[in-house]
Every structure is written in structure tokens, then in C-alpha cells.
Amino acid sequence: MKxxxxxxxQLRTERKLYCDCPTNYAxxxxxxxxxPICTGMPGAKxxxxxxxxxxxxxxxxxxxxCRVQTGKPxxxxxxxxxxxxxxxxxxRTSLPLALEGSLEGVRIREVHLEEDPGQYDPVSGSVDFNxxxxxxxxxxxxxxxxxxxEARRFLRSLIRVLEYTGKVRPEAxxxxxxxxxxxxxxGGRVEVKNINSVKGTYRxxxxxxxxxxxxxxRGERVSRETRAYLExxxxxxxxxxxxxxxxxxxxPDPDLPPxxxxxxxxEEVRGRMVEPPHLRERxxxxxYGLPPASARVITGERELADLFERVAREVxxxxxxxxxxxxxxxxxxxxxxxxxEVGFSAEQLLSLLKMVEGGRISPEQGELVLRELAREPAxxxxxxxxxxxxxxxxxxxxxxxxxxxxxNREAVRDYLAGREEALNxxxxxxxxxxxxxxxxxxxxxxxREKLEELRGKGQTS
Amino acid sequence: xxxLGKLQALRSGELSAVENLxxxxxxxxxxxxxxxxxxxxxxxxxxxAEEVDRRIGRGEGGRLSGLVVAVKSNINVLGLRATCASxxxxxxxxxxxxxxxxxxxxxxxxxxxxTNMDEFACGSSGESSAFGPTGNxxxxxxxxxGSSSGSAAAVAAGLCDLxxxxxxxxxxxxPASHCGVAGLKPTYGLVPRHGLIDLxxxxxxIGPLAPDVHGLSLLMECIAGKNPGEGMMLEVERVSYELxxxxxxxxxxxxxxFSFLTDPRINEVVERKVERLRELGAEVEEVxxxxxxxxxxxxxxxxxxxxxxxxxxxxxxxxxKRIEEVCGExxxxxxxxxxxxxxxxxxxxxxxRALQLRTLIRKEFSSAFRRVEVLVGPTVPKLPxxxxxxxxxxxxxxxxxxxxxxxxxxxxxxxxxxxxxGGIPVGIQVQGPPLGEEKILRVMRALEAGA
Ligand SMILES: [Zn+2]
Numbered sequence: 087m088k089x090x091x092x093x094x095x096q097l098r099t100e101r102k103l104y105c106d107c108p109t110n111y112a113x114x115x116x117x118x119x120x121x122p123i124c125t126g127m128p129g130a131k132x133x134x135x136x137x138x139x140x141x142x143x144x145x146x147x148x149x150x151x152c153r154v155q156t157g158k159p160x161x162x163x164x165x166x167x168x169x170x171x172x173x174x175x176x177x178r179t180s181l182p183l184a185l186e187g188s189l190e191g192v193r194i195r196e197v198h199l200e201e202d203p204g205q206y207d208p209v210s211g212s213v214d215f216n217x218x219x220x221x222x223x224x225x226x227x228x229x230x231x232x233x234x235x236e237a238r239r240f241l242r243s244l245i246r247v248l249e250y251t252g253k254v255r256p257e258a259x260x261x262x263x264x265x266x267x268x269x270x271x272x273g274g275r276v277e278v279k280n281i282n283s284v285k286g287t288y289r290x291x292x293x294x295x296x297x298x299x300x301x302x303x304r305g306e307r308v309s310r311e312t313r314a315y316l317e318x319x320x321x322x323x324x325x326x327x328x329x330x331x332x333x334x335x336x337x338p339d340p341d342l343p344p345x346x347x348x349x350x351x352x353e354e355v356r357g358r359m360v361e362p363p364h365l366r367e368r369x370x371x372x373x374y375g376l377p378p379a380s381a382r383v384i385t386g387e388r389e390l391a392d393l394f395e396r397v398a399r400e401v402x403x404x405x406x407x408x409x410x411x412x413x414x415x416x417x418x419x420x421x422x423x424x425x426x427e428v429g430f431s432a433e434q435l436l437s438l439l440k441m442v443e444g445g446r447i448s449p450e451q452g453e454l455v456l457r458e459l460a461r462e463p464a465x466x467x468x469x470x471x472x473x474x475x476x477x478x479x480x481x482x483x484x485x486x487x488x489x490x491x492x493x494n495r496e497a498v499r500d501y502l503a504g505r506e507e508a509l510n511x512x513x514x515x516x517x518x519x520x521x522x523x524x525x526x527x528x529x530x531x532x533x534r535e536k537l538e539e540l541r542g543k544g545q546t547s
Numbered sequence: 548x549x550x551l552g553k554l555q556a557l558r559s560g561e562l563s564a565v566e567n568l569x570x571x572x573x574x575x576x577x578x579x580x581x582x583x584x585x586x587x588x589x590x591x592x593x594x595x596a597e598e599v600d601r602r603i604g605r606g607e608g609g610r611l612s613g614l615v616v617a618v619k620s621n622i623n624v625l626g627l628r629a630t631c632a633s634x635x636x637x638x639x640x641x642x643x644x645x646x647x648x649x650x651x652x653x654x655x656x657x658x659x660x661x662t663n664m665d666e667f668a669c670g671s672s673g674e675s676s677a678f679g680p681t682g683n684x685x686x687x688x689x690x691x692x693g694s695s696s697g698s699a700a701a702v703a704a705g706l707c708d709l710x711x712x713x714x715x716x717x718x719x720x721x722p723a724s725h726c727g728v729a730g731l732k733p734t735y736g737l738v739p740r741h742g743l744i745d746l747x748x749x750x751x752x753i754g755p756l757a758p759d760v761h762g763l764s765l766l767m768e769c770i771a772g773k774n775p776g777e778g779m780m781l782e783v784e785r786v787s788y789e790l791x792x793x794x795x796x797x798x799x800x801x802x803x804x805f806s807f808l809t810d811p812r813i814n815e816v817v818e819r820k821v822e823r824l825r826e827l828g829a830e831v832e833e834v835x836x837x838x839x840x841x842x843x844x845x846x847x848x849x850x851x852x853x854x855x856x857x858x859x860x861x862x863x864x865x866x867x868k869r870i871e872e873v874c875g876e877x878x879x880x881x882x883x884x885x886x887x888x889x890x891x892x893x894x895x896x897x898x899x900r901a902l903q904l905r906t907l908i909r910k911e912f913s914s915a916f917r918r919v920e921v922l923v924g925p926t927v928p929k930l931p932x933x934x935x936x937x938x939x940x941x942x943x944x945x946x947x948x949x950x951x952x953x954x955x956x957x958x959x960x961x962x963x964x965x966x967x968x969g970g971i972p973v974g975i976q977v978q979g980p981p982l983g984e985e986k987i988l989r990v991m992r993a994l995e996a997g998a
Pocket of ligand 1 (some may be wrong): 219
């Protein structure tokens with residue numbers, strides 16, 4: 087099985103690609119972020135491509151290890167096709183800005199800059215041009231993936247790279263469109279269009295794998311064709327032949343000069359570029375000795391990895407990594423927060439981790455504090471106070487242990503009779519009676535001490 | 548009284564902008580039925596003229612100070628109809644001002660109305676308008692030339708002070724020649740195209756038509772210069788031209804390829820003018836543009852491909868009519884040709900070849916301009932035909948033989964009346980290197996003054 091991708095993702099710029107209209111298309115009433123240019127009014131001429139968009143595409147290319155096409159004219163092409171959401175009857179797409187990169191062993195063929203069309207509502211027959219002219223980056227891979235699972239993992243990695251730049255709109259917001267080509271040994275290449283999520287991609291591939299394998303098994307041909315993915319039914323269907331025979335009649339846009347990427351400028355972008363996540367993941371493993379699974383989770387978001395590297399300077403990285411992967415990630419997921427959205431500072435998190443690492447509070451208590459920290463950021467010391475979690479003094483703990491032993495004579499007898507599990511029960515009682523402030527380890531220690539003392543006494547008396 | 552005299556009268560208060568406008572409106576009322584130069588008059592023109600009068604009163608009349616400007620129907624003027632003289636856009640009302648219109652308003656110009664033209668500027672006779680042909684006030688019964696037929700006719704008939712035309716392959720110069728007025732196709736990228744409805748985007752330029760060379764220069768000073776929002780503009784802020792310079796000592800080129808296929812009677816008129824320049828002290832030298840004869844076919848290939856692309860938006864959804872269903876035969880022919888030769892399998896064969904020829908012609912002009920400062924010659928190789936006479940497409944295209952090279956080369960070229968043949972005006976064409984407008988205007992001014 088061979089799988090290759092064409093992934094389109096919206097770039098996060100203030101302005102559209104060829105005009106000055108704002109890009110917050112989803113937040114405003116239909117057809118308000120528009121002008122003669124992005125609605126293709128007769129006579130309107132495009133402005134030169136938005137520099138911020140070109141820069142974002144170049145940065146993405148560099149992160150994917152591509153060779154940026156510096157010093158040569160890169161024409162903006164008109165791709166003609168007939169659809170209601172396309173106000174001029176053509177879409178502008180650049181010649182490749184960069185070639186021949188790679189990501190986790192998958193070859194990246196090329197990277198383009200494109201413009202988004204408007205949004206057509208077939209039910210009402212109306213078109214909203216707010217989205218028309220939003221910049222897109224298009225990434226084309228070689229057919230290097232071998233299974234739907236591999237493809238899914240790659241797509242997630244790719245999105246992670248794009249999101250690391252901070253210059254794309256989140257994939258989850260529907261800003262992504264994927265075309266995937268898939269072929270089995272002995273069959274023709276099938277292209278599936280109209281996919282807009284990682285999950286959709288996986289399902290479409292699963293469906294195709296089954297469909298094509300079934301045909302081949304029955305001795306039928308799998309012909310080269312283009313299919314559309316139907317999200318609602320999780321299947322793919324053939325596209326109309328008219329769409330297949332379409333000839334886009336590409337011509338260089340006579341209204342725009344070619345883009346020229348200067349070597350020096352590209353190097354500047356490279357200098358400003360953040361470390362790509364796949365390289366950072368490898369570095370975390372090598373530098374801190376992290377388990378690969380932890381490194382993958384921590385590099386899932388740039389801000390999460392930044393946070394990790396900040397705290398790893400002052401606490402044991404393995405301890406921190408474990409915390410990030412199990413506790414921090416859990417809390418963030420639960421609260422529906424991205425690492426970039428948390429309100430607490432690295433210093434606050436660090437001071438919490440130090441408390442746990444130094445044994446001042448238990449990991450369980452630490453998790454309670456972390457939840458509170460995420461909900462309402464404050465100094466962890468303050469949170470401890472506020473929650474009444476300040477660790478018990480030795481005297482207080484001693485009093486509690488004695489009280490619990492007094493109130494649970496049966497359990498004490500069981501322990502003395504050799505039933506070890508009674509100790510766990512008593513520990514739980516102590517922790518509960520302390521309102522969670524008692525450190526369970528300390529409580530066990532003290533309980534055992536007191537019980538053994540009792541055993542000694544009992545035997546003498 | 549000439550453009551400068553009129554401007555003087557407006558500035559001094561001897562003539563108000565409103566009076567100026569009303570005189571033209573009266574003439575239009577009388578003559579337009581016959582001439583069909585205007586497709587629509589600006590219902591707000593009087594208000595706009597009143598506003599200009601108030602500005603003149605405050606000493607803020609701008610460079611145009613109430614001069615009346617006619618606008619070709621392929622240029623957007625907010626609230627007016629930019630129909631391109633086509634059924635395709637007969638219901639289209641402009642939602643914005645073209646950049647040149649913004650500039651004209653800023654300088655106190657008053658837009659009087661939208662002029663007739665060949666449909667989508669595809670034509671050289673002024674006959675292919677969906678709203679009827681334009682007449683030629685200087686040679687009644689003959690075509691006025693095209694495609695800026697209404698703008699040239701309006702200037703020739705005294706229905707406006709100045710007019711905007713557009714020139715993709717000669718559409719300003721050809722009707723200027725047939726109507727006996729002055730016209731200029733500026734260097735590609737000197738005048739903003741934002742708001743100009745496309746024919747061939749890599750060739751189109753907006754330019755002035757006027758009764759005299761001073762009028763051309765004045766309008767150019769108002770509309771030329773960089774529009775920061777536009778992709779294909781030259782790095783020129785503003786222009787300012789001195790016309791009264793001496794042509795003595797200027798090196799002026801003539802080219803055998805220009806006269807080779809041209810009507811001898813036209814050549815004769817042009818030669819007399821070249822002689823005149825020699826008398827004024829110019830050095831006349833012969834230069835060659837060896838591939839001139841290929842310009843026309845390269846031009847039609849390029850323009851068809853670009854026009855095909857530009858017309859994809861007229862799909863019937865937004866403007867009500869699908870272009871292929873309502874347009875005239877010349878427009879349809881170009882769309883079909885553009886669609887055919889831009890097909891994947893033919894791209895290399897036709898379009899790329901045309902672009903190569905274009906590069907070649909550009910090089911030949913640029914080497915000619917290393918030897919001479921301007922080139923002079925005929926504008927149109929033949930005299931205009933009678934209105935209504937049927938011509939084959941190839942006979943029609945032949946009108947453009949001497950004007951398309953300047954568009955392909957992206958250089959500037961102007962036309963001023965040189966004489967007449969049997970009562971029909973004949974214009975002489977002066978071509979200059981990129982941004983050589985001042986030079987060609989100076990030569991045109993000398994020719995005009997010595998007429
Ligand atoms: Zn816009």
C-alpha cells in the first residue's frame with residue numbers, strides 16, 4: 087500500500103493574501119470582510135502577495151527540511167475551474183516555493199502558497215466571500231506511507247510541525263483540507279478529495295484499503311480515479327467525470343510579478359525559526375534520557391516543550407517528564423486547555439514540582455495543587471494554604487495516628503494478628519482524617535512504629 | 548481655445564465648472580443620437596461640477612479644475628455602468644472607482660459619462676458594441692476606429708475636454724488616428740489598472756485622448772504613477788512633462804517595416820511630417836525591427852489566452868448572463884481561441900511560442916532605442932472603411948499591425964493628427980522607450996504646432 091498527501095492548511099495572517107481585508111472570517115457576518123479584489127469584481131487587481139504569508143510558507147518549508155527556491159522567479163499561476171465559491175473563475179497558486187524536504191522518513195515533494203475560495207452553501211445557493219483570499223500553505227508528499235495507521239501518525243506529526251510555527255490556524259477549526267492518493271500493489275492510483283480532519287483521513291484510508299483489496303481479491307481492476315470522501319457516511323464515492331476531465335489551463339497570473347525569495351532573507355527566516363518538533367523530540371530523548379513516549383507527548387505542543395525545558399533545568403528531568411506526561415497532560419485535557427493557553431508561569435509550576443520532588447507534599451497532593459494552579463493560577467505555597475494542604479507537623483501527625491488507632495481497635499488487632507493489609511486501611515483513615523494533608527508515606531511509617539510499639543507492650547503485659 | 552486656454556478660463560473664474568459641463572451636455576444632447584459616443588451620462592455630474600466650483604473658490608480646484616472627462620465603458624466609476632459595451636455586463640453597476648477615477652476626482656475633473664466602445668475592447672472599428680456602432684465626427688460615414696471609439700469621437704466632436712481610453716493593441720491610437728485627435732498609450736505599468744476591466748492584462752494600459760498634446764500631458768500628470776496596492780506597477784511616484792523643448796538635434800528613427808504594408812497615401816502624409824521634423828533640426832535615421840511581421844500573431848495568441856482567463860468570472864452567476872451566451876462574435880472567437888490554445892496539450896506550442904516572440908520584439912525595440920530616441924511612422928496601415936461594410940476577421944486584425952508592437956514591448960506610443968487623405972484624418976505615431984513619455988509628447992507637440 088502506498089499513500090501520499092496533499093495537505094492544505096490556512097495560514098494565520100492579519101490580512102488576506104492579495105488584498106487588505108481582515109482574516110477573522112468565522113467571527114463576522116457573511117460577506118463583511120470583502121472588497122472588490124477578494125470578490126473578483128470586474129477590473130479589480132490583486133495586490134502583491136502578503137509578505138507575512140510568504141514568510142510563513144518559507145518558515146514551514148524550512149522546518150520540513152525543504153530546499154527553498156531562492157533567487158529564481160516563482161510565478162503565481164491561475165488555476166481555472168468553475169465553481170460558485172470561486173469569484174474569478176480561477177484560484178491563484180504559486181509555483182513550488184520549496185522542494186525536497188522530509189519529515190520522519192517521508193519525503194516532502196513541494197510546498198506552495200495558495201488562496202482559499204469562498205464558502206458556498208448549496209442549500210441556500212449563497213456564497214460567503216469572507217474566506218475568499220485567505221492564504222493557504224499546500225504541502226505535497228511523495229507516496230511514502232504504507233498503512234492508514236502510519237498515515238495518521240504522519241499527518242499528526244505534520245500538523246505538529248505546522249502548529250509549532252504559530253503561523254497556521256488550528257487544524258481542529260476546520261482550517262485543514264487533505265487530498266490523499268492511495269494505491270495497492272497491482273491496482274491504479276486513487277485520489278480521495280474532500281477530507282478535512284485527521285480522523286477523516288484515517289477513515290477514508292481504511293475504507294479505500296478495504297474497497298481496493300476486495301476488488302483485487304475478486305480479480306477486478308482498481309482503475310485510476312478521483313473519489314470524494316463523504317464525512318457523514320465515512321465512505322468514498324467516485325467524483326463526477328466532468329470534474330475529472332477538467333483542464334485547469336494554468337497560466338502565470340499577468341497581474342502579479344513573480345515572487346523572488348532572496349537568499350539573505352530566507353536565512354533570516356531560518357535564524358528566527360523555532361526548532362522543528364520532530365528534531366526536538368529526538369533531542370529531548372538524547373539530552374535528558376527521556377522515554378520516547380514521554381518525549382512525543384511533551385513535544386506535542388511547542389509551549390509544553392518550552393515549559394518542560396524550563397523546569398528540567400532545576401528538577402530531575404525524568405521526574406518532570408513523568409509529571410508532564412501523566413499529570414499535567416491529564417489536567418490540561420480535562421480542562422480543554424492547550425499548553426499555550428495556561429495562565430500559570432513556568433516558575434509556579436517549578437516551585438510545585440520542587441515541593442513534590444523534595445517530599446514536602448505527596449504526588450497526590452501535588453496533583454490537587456496542579457488542578458488548582460490550572461484553574462486559578464497562584465503561587466503554589468498560597469494554594470497549599472488556601473486548600474489547607476500544608477503538610478502536618480510531626481506532633482500533629484502523631485496525634486492523628488493515635489486518634490485513628492483509638493477509633494479503629496479492630497484494625498489494630500488485625501494488624502497485630504499479622505494481617506498486613508490492615509495497615510493500608512489505617513493509613514487511609516489517617517490521610518482522610520487529615521483532610522488530605524498527611525503524607526501517606528509518613529503516615530505509614532509512623533503507624534507501623536506505633537503498632538510495633540504496641541505489639542512490644544502487649545507481649546510484655 | 549485648447550486645453551490650456553480652457554483651464555485658464557476655469558481657474559480665473561471666467562468660466563465655471565458648471566457652465567463648462569452644461570455646454571458639453573447641450574452638445575451631447577444634440578449630437579449623441581447620431582454619434583452614439585456616450586452609452587450613459589453621469590446623473591451626478593452637475594452636483595460634482597458644483598462641488599468643483601466651490602473648490603475653485605477656495606483655491607483648491609486641482610490640476611483639472613472643472614475640465615470635463617469622458618470615460619470608456621471598461622473603467623469602473625462608482626454608480627455608473629461599466630458594461631464594456633456588452634450584454635454580458637449590461638446590468639452591472641460599478642461598486643467602486645477605478646484608481647484613475649479617484650485621481651481625476653482629486654484633481655477636480657468632472658466625469659460626464661461612459662463612452663461607447665468595441666465589446667470588451669475586442670475590435671478596431673467601433674462597430675462591435677452591443678449598443679450600436681459609434682460614428683466618426685471627423686469623417687462621417689466612416690468608422691471611428693476602436694476600441695476606444697466613443698472616447699475618440701467625443702473628443703473629436705467637442706463633447707468633452709478630455710477622455711480616458713484603454714489600449715491593449717492600439718485601442719487608443721487607432722481611433723485617435725481615424726478621428727484626428729491626440730492619444731497616448733503609456734508605458735506598461737505607469738498608469739494604475741485597478742478598476743480597468745481586463746482584455747489582455749499583460750498588455751492593457753489606460754491612457755488619455757485629447758484635442759491637443761497639452762491635454763494628453765495634463766491628464767497623464769493626474770493619472771500616472773505608482774499605486775502601492777497594485778502588483779504590476781513601475782517604481783514611479785508621479786510624472787511631470789515639459790513639452791516645449793526643442794526637437795533640434797533629436798535622433799528620430801524611421802523603420803522600413805512600418806511603411807512596407809501601409810497604404811502609400813498614408814505613408815505620404817507621414818513622410819511630409821518626417822520632413823518637417825528634419826527641417827526643425829532632428830536627425831532622422833533608419834532602424835529595423837526585423838520581426839515586426841510576427842507581432843500580430845503573437846499578440847492575438849497572448850490576448851486570447853489572457854482574455855479567456857479574464858472572462859471566466861462571467862459565468863452567469865454573479866452578473867446574470869453567461870458571456871458565451873450573449874456576447875458578439877469577435878468576443879466569442881477570442882474566448883474560443885484562448886480556451887483552445889491554453890489547453891494542456893497545446894500550451895508549449897502556441898502560448899509559450901508567442902511569449903518568446905514577444906521577448907524577441909521587445910529586444911528589437913530596445914536595440915532600436917539605443918540608436919534613436921523615438922520612432923515615428925504611421926499608426927494604422929490603411930484608411931478606415933465605411934460604417935457597416937463587412938470585413939473578415941483577418942482584414943480587421945490588419946488595422947492593428949503597427950500598434951500591437953508597442954503593447955508587446957511595453958513601451959509608450961502616442962498619436963497626433965498628421966494630415967488627411969480625401970478628408971479622412973491620418974495620425975502619425977511616435978513611439979518611445981519605456982518611460983519615454985516626455986520625449987514622445989515633445990515630438991508630438993512639435994508636430995502639432997507645425998501643422
Ligand atoms: Zn478583500
